[in-house]
Amino acid sequence: MLNTLISVNEDLSSRFAVWYMGQLREILDLSVHLIHVTEPEHRGRPVATGWVQKTWEDSVLLQTRTWIDRMIRAEKNHSRILDEPEIVSGDREEILLHSMNISACGLFVEGMFHSFKPDGFLTRIRSNLYKKAPCPILMVKNKTGLSRGVVIACEDKNLEKALDTFFCIFEPSDIRPDILICRLDGPAKDADRISRRIERIDTAFAQRKKNHGDVKTIAGDVAAVLPFVQNCSLVVSPFPEKESFLENLLSLSPCPLLLGVQGPVNR
Amino acid sequence: MRILIALDQNEYSAHTLGRVARLAENTWADITLLGIFPGKSDSALPNEFTATMDRYQKDFLNCFDAAFSPYGPMEENNAFREVQPGIHERSPGPGKGPKDMAVRIRMGEPSGIILEEAGKIGCDLIVLGCDTRDDCTWCPGGNVPYRVAAEAGCSVLVMKKDTDARRILSCLDHEEISQASLEMISQMSTLFTADLDIVGLTKKNELKQSVQTKLGMLQSYYLSRRIQPWIELVELSDLEAFIAGENRWSLIAMWMGKQSVFRRIFFDSKVEKLISNSRSSVLLLK
Numbered sequence: 086m087l088n089t090l091i092s093v094n095e096d097l098s099s100r101f102a103v104w105y106m107g108q109l110r111e112i113l114d115l116s117v118h119l120i121h122v123t124e125p126e127h128r129g130r131p132v133a134t135g136w137v138q139k140t141w142e143d144s145v146l147l148q149t150r151t152w153i154d155r156m157i158r159a160e161k162n163h164s165r166i167l168d169e170p171e172i173v174s175g176d177r178e179e180i181l182l183h184s185m186n187i188s189a190c191g192l193f194v195e196g197m198f199h200s201f202k203p204d205g206f207l208t209r210i211r212s213n214l215y216k217k218a219p220c221p222i223l224m225v226k227n228k229t230g231l232s233r234g235v236v237i238a239c240e241d242k243n244l245e246k247a248l249d250t251f252f253c254i255f256e257p258s259d260i261r262p263d264i265l266i267c268r269l270d271g272p273a274k275d276a277d278r279i280s281r282r283i284e285r286i287d288t289a290f291a292q293r294k295k296n297h298g299d300v301k302t303i304a305g306d307v308a309a310v311l312p313f314v315q316n317c318s319l320v321v322s323p324f325p326e327k328e329s330f331l332e333n334l335l336s337l338s339p340c341p342l343l344l345g346v347q348g349p350v351n352r
Numbered sequence: 353m354r355i356l357i358a359l360d361q362n363e364y365s366a367h368t369l370g371r372v373a374r375l376a377e378n379t380w381a382d383i384t385l386l387g388i389f390p391g392k393s394d395s396a397l398p399n400e401f402t403a404t405m406d407r408y409q410k411d412f413l414n415c416f417d418a419a420f421s422p423y424g425p426m427e428e429n430n431a432f433r434e435v436q437p438g439i440h441e442r443s444p445g446p447g448k449g450p451k452d453m454a455v456r457i458r459m460g461e462p463s464g465i466i467l468e469e470a471g472k473i474g475c476d477l478i479v480l481g482c483d484t485r486d487d488c489t490w491c492p493g494g495n496v497p498y499r500v501a502a503e504a505g506c507s508v509l510v511m512k513k514d515t516d517a518r519r520i521l522s523c524l525d526h527e528e529i530s531q532a533s534l535e536m537i538s539q540m541s542t543l544f545t546a547d548l549d550i551v552g553l554t555k556k557n558e559l560k561q562s563v564q565t566k567l568g569m570l571q572s573y574y575l576s577r578r579i580q581p582w583i584e585l586v587e588l589s590d591l592e593a594f595i596a597g598e599n600r601w602s603l604i605a606m607w608m609g610k611q612s613v614f615r616r617i618f619f620d621s622k623v624e625k626l627i628s629n630s631r632s633s634v635l636l637l638k
Binding site for chain 2: 096097100198199200201202205227229230233315316339
């Protein structure tokens with residue numbers, strides 16, 4: 086069973102994440118744990134001290150819990166997530182990283198709105214939380230079913246990492262991902278190189294007695310590749326390097342993203 | 353629902369018919385095919401133009417299975433007759449279907465005629481075609497699609513030839529969303545066999561809770577109709593730049609009601625630019 090941790094906030098994107106995990110639960114054996122972290126600065130200035138402050142804090146917590154309960158109820162038919170959410174106060178990154186480490190978390194999940202300007206996305210994937218996460222991260226940018234297919238998107242140099250990320254989560258499933266290799270180093274028409282890549286992919290899947298879908302190799306700019314990652318159920322990718330082609334591409338995709346691990350892995 | 357389809361002799365007009373026929377089929381709309389010939393109202397109606405209108409009517413009706421068509425069959429020898437100076441009409445005939453289909457030819461300046469006719473019949477949607485290669489102008493007639501879109505009291509669909517894109521951009525005002533506009537976009541998604549991009553507007557990178565609630569409702573509405581909506585947040589100040597990347601979409605649908613934020617941002621010249629330069633079809637909802 087794969088231990089997963091969903092970080093939820095009082096926003097619509099958290100509903101995307103909860104809903105999407107419900108979809109994944111239909112094809113994967115998952116344990117799902119919900120957590121909401123209230124950061125001290127978000128709680129506002131204390132209104133008083135002692136008993137009054139405690140009562141005020143309790144009422145904020147109660148309000149948050151009510152909102153999260155309502156969200157889970159609203160998504161329950163789809164998500165089948167019935168676990169009680171954990172509500173914790175403190176530094177968000179620290180708490181989430183700690184929680185991932187002590188629970189042997191195999192997948193960290195959170196919702197995020199897809200934006201025209203990629204600043205929010207870049208801030209998030211360049212954060213310490215993402216860099217230090219000990220497991221793959223699923224960013225659910227939209228509510229989409231799994232019927233649209235999974236695409237593994239990578240560059241020539243990080244194909245293995247991309248395949249590892251996919252198998253790390255989806256090995257027990259029957260998903261047949263398409264594979265998109267962007268920006269081949271060297272001449273795009275180098276048939277030998279391409280056939281070697283395809284051989285590596287075939288071998289990786291055959292070893293696990295799994296099948297993959299189409300393999301596409303594309304040499305072009307982000308605009309040329311973007312249509313392949315704009316309309317699918319999930320884009321799987323190695324963790325992108327800062328200011329890389331892949332980082333740019335992923336920031337423009339509205340689809341849920343599964344990112345490989347940057348730091349040491351929970352196994 | 354009544355749809356007015358404005359037609360001239362050019363290929364872009366013929367192109368609109370197939371798609372509008374599907375819209376009519378889905379909505380069981382009353383239809384007016386309005387042919388506009390750019391001559392003086394006291395001149396004779398050329399046979400060539402009546403033959404074109406015959407072909408349009410046949411093409412439109414051929415989009416339906418005759419047994420289930422909401423419109424009656426086209427009758428042979430049912431010639432156009434002048435009912436008023438410059439206005440020629442074909443009588444409905446005895447084989448009328450459950451829904452009304454009027455076929456009319458008028459002579460004169462196209463945009464004025466389309467607007468007048470739309471007001472007279474009280475239509476909900478005006479559809480007209482154009483070609484991006486000619487900056488979406490009518491030949492002759494000039495900037496007809498823009499003038500109609502800008503001045504019409506009802507929604508206007510300016511339909512262009514197919515793009516490769518299979519996505520519709522939906523810019524709905526979060527304060528005011530009408531059932532009719534939701535339904536219209538839903539129909540367009542079916543017509544274009546397209547996914548839907550829904551814009552969520554942010555101010556200073558903040559997405560208001562009330563907007564999130566609306567976006568959530570929109571998402572549920574479309575998902576329940578088996579349409580995949582993709583939500584994308586756009587800062588209000590970036591909206592113009594965002595829409596300028598219009599090659600992503602086969603159709604841009606925009607709520608342009610009097611209070612609409614899109615109306616404030618996309619004042620006339622920008623709407624004109626959108627209609628003239630964009631490869632996407634444009635639906636202005638009112």
